[in-house]
Amino acid sequence: MAATLPAMRLRNTRPMDIGSAHVVVTGGSSGIGLATARLLAARGAKLSLIARGAERLEEAAREVSAAAKGVPVAARAADVADRAALTRAIAELEAEQARPCDILIASAGLARPGHFLELSDDVFRQMIEVDYFGTLHAVCAVAPGMVERGHGSVVAVSSAAGLLGIFGYSAYGPAKFAVRGLMESVRAELAPRGVHVGVVFPPDVDTPQLAEENRWKPRETRVIGGTIKPLTAEKVAAAIVKGIERRRFTICPDTGTRALARFGSVLMPLLNREFDRRVRALQRSTTPS
Numbered sequence: 001m002a003a004t005l006p007a008m009r010l011r012n013t014r015p016m017d018i019g020s021a022h023v024v025v026t027g028g029s030s031g032i033g034l035a036t037a038r039l040l041a042a043r044g045a046k047l048s049l050i051a052r053g054a055e056r057l058e059e060a061a062r063e064v065s066a067a068a069k070g071v072p073v074a075a076r077a078a079d080v081a082d083r084a085a086l087t088r089a090i091a092e093l094e095a096e097q098a099r100p101c102d103i104l105i106a107s108a109g110l111a112r113p114g115h116f117l118e119l120s121d122d123v124f125r126q127m128i129e130v131d132y133f134g135t136l137h138a139v140c141a142v143a144p145g146m147v148e149r150g151h152g153s154v155v156a157v158s159s160a161a162g163l164l165g166i167f168g169y170s171a172y173g174p175a176k177f178a179v180r181g182l183m184e185s186v187r188a189e190l191a192p193r194g195v196h197v198g199v200v201f202p203p204d205v206d207t208p209q210l211a212e213e214n215r216w217k218p219r220e221t222r223v224i225g226g227t228i229k230p231l232t233a234e235k236v237a238a239a240i241v242k243g244i245e246r247r248r249f250t251i252c253p254d255t256g257t258r259a260l261a262r263f264g265s266v267l268m269p270l271l272n273r274e275f276d277r278r279v280r281a282l283q284r285s286t287t288p289s
């Protein structure tokens with residue numbers, strides 16, 4: 001009990017000094033994680049990147065460091081679903097950077113859409129293992145130190161699919177809902193201890209994940225998405241950095257997800273009616289009479 005008291009007293013709401021921070025980014029070798037790493041490195045932060053594929057990771061670390069005029073960028077290959085390996089990787093990165101993690105961006109994740117009746121158990125399990133447990137493991141690795149220091153920022157990347165159940169996302173959506181639920185509870189417990197907690201709700205973003213996801217998307221999921229252009233990873237990264245600076249919990253990179261995050265329970269019946277209409281129209285047009 002006594003050990004927790006100093007952090008309780010040290011409620012810290014001053015803005016994060018990004019220029020002196022050590023930032024750990026899971027999923028830092030690609031897409032939203034890489035764009036966020038680039039932006040924070042350009043602001044002078046020390047970066048540590050984590051992903052599974054060592055080659056792409058090393059390439060990303062070199063690129064981020066060169067673009068930020070030699071800012072120290074370290075990298076470790078680890079699977080976020082493997083708690084021991086991820087915890088070890090973060091400890092090694094903290095030792096290499098000679099600084100504990102000040103900011104965590106938990107961006108590692110993957111999406112596998114499909115018809116509910118056709119998705120295998122393995123897919124449901126993989127989404128939870130990587131998207132949910134991968135986030136939980138990263139938060140668990142850095143939160144005790146941040147609480148001890150009464151300082152830090154923990155940001156997890158959920159999805160618009162974590163705000164609304166969407167046709168084709170019965171495996172991915174629940175994992176992203178779980179990320180949101182986790183971060184809501186963690187915020188309630190860590191914010192009074194000086195730690196900023198945020199969760200990001202991107203809509204479609206133009207990254208390798210979206211390209212892979214599009215290979216599996218049912219046609220119904222495509223018509224629901226309509227012709228909305230995906231955001232760039234840079235736009236999402238800018239929203240994340242702003243969210244950290246302003247200590248925001250809900251980080252929405254566009255007006256659509258912002259409206260959904262604020263007024264979801266009011267908008268949901270209207271959206272569901274429109275999405276159901278689009279699905280019916282598609283199915284009618286493709287059913288032989």
Ligand SMILES: NC(=O)c1ccc[n+]([C@@H]2O[C@H](COP(=O)([O-])OP(=O)(O)OC[C@H]3O[C@@H](n4cnc5c(N)ncnc54)[C@H](OP(=O)(O)O)[C@@H]3O)[C@@H](O)[C@H]2O)c1
Pocket residue numbers: 026027028029030031032033050051052053054056078079080081107108109110111130131134157158159160201202203204205206207208209210
């Ligand atoms: N793109 C979108 O439309 C979109 C929309 C909403 C939310 N999101 C979320 O945003 C986050 C980032 O996605 P993105 O679009 O930037 O994807 P991305 O470009 O495919 O990048 C994913 C990153 O996560 C890493 N990763 C994947 N599985 C991992 C694992 N088990 N352990 C460690 N690292 C792993 C990948 O590297 P390795 O494969 O080498 O491990 C890569 O660095 C994800 O959580 C995603 O669900 C994306």
